[in-house]
Amino acid sequence: MSSIELNSQQAPEPVGLYPHARQVGDLLFLSGVGPRERGKKEIPGVTIDSEGKITAYDIEAQCHSVFKNVRLILEASGSSWENLVDVTVFLTNMDDDFKTYNRIYAEYFKDNRPCRTTVEINKLPTPIAIELKCMATMGSK
Secondary structure: OOOOEOOOOOOOOOOOOOOOEEEEEEEEEEEEOOOOOOOOOOOEEEEOOOOOEEEEHHHHHHHHHHHHHHHHHHHHHOOHHHHHHEEEEEEOOOOHHHHHHHHHHHOOOOOOOOOOEEOOOOOOOOOOOOEEEEEEEEEOO
């Protein structure tokens, strides 16, 4: 089965050699999506020092930005928010951030409830506190 590389001109640029998404048959696999914004060095909800270390962050701002980026990639790929079937969430601070993230997640996913896994990890490749890995179907649900 062939696959197609897909990229959004509105979502943040990948930080490595990978596409925003890859379509295989009727499935769409998104690469990890964080809260960065296209063409900007500043990350929504993140304050960093001169050495690039996080000094403060707002998990709520990062959640909203991540969900926006996922939507941009889905729509640029010919899918939609409603077609999400699986979401893996990586948090760098489960104790402090899960409650806020879970509340915001419920707002965005009240009508579509994909499978979900949430894990805490030590660090992400850029100075962010949340990243999503998603799978969706193509076309209408």
